Amino acid sequence: MIELIPETYVAPLDLLAIFGRAAPLHVDLGCGDGSFLCELARRYPDQNFLGIERLVGRVAKACLKASTLENIRVLNVENTYAVRYLLPEASVETFYLLFPDPWPKRRHQRRRIVKTDFLDAIHRALANNGFFRVATDRLEYFEQIRAVVRNHSGFAIVDPDASSARTNLPLTKFERRFRGLGAPIYRLALRKISPVR
Secondary structure: OOOOOOOOOOOOOOOHHHHHOOOEEOOOOOOOOHHHHHHHHOOOOEEEEEEEEEEEEHHHHHHHHHOOOOOOEEEOOOHEEEEEEEEOOEEEEEEEOOOOOOOOOHHHHOOOOOOOOHHHHHHHEEEEEEEEEEEEEEEEEHHHHHHHHOOOOOOEOOOOOHHHHHOOOOOOOHHHHHHOOOOOOEEEEEEEEEOOO
16 A cells, blocks of 8 residues: 555554565655655665655655555655654654745745754654755745754754765656756755754
């Protein structure tokens, strides 16, 4: 079963039971139609992949695309909730947050996902030396994310092209579109370095 429907939404997921094996876990936050997630899962069959998406139609598309892959599960829930309450502590090797909604209007910017409490939840769920990879086409949003990260004690900003940050990533649908328009892409790779106090 590709679509993951937890027995409860108030306890951490049993990843061994869900995937049927122990393997490094990668989580695509806001996985959309699953294109990026499925390509990544094909490239790394020895790893487990979890897509988290709040929109039901996108979950259905992602599940359809993933139907032949055994190392993917898709969860229909809001990203922040899933990271904070459903992912076990130190369980994720890499999080991907690719082209999150920029909420460009000033009055909506409080809805942006990358805030200190969200980074705290990411940090808790990441394994030691795990990665959080972010990409956006909005320079102002990128600068805001980087400012939040610089004030967080649990992460080091690393070169997103460093081999340890895994650079051989497929393009998302949004990245293909933005590249086609000649828009620059801004990337951030964060590595978990210390416990948050």
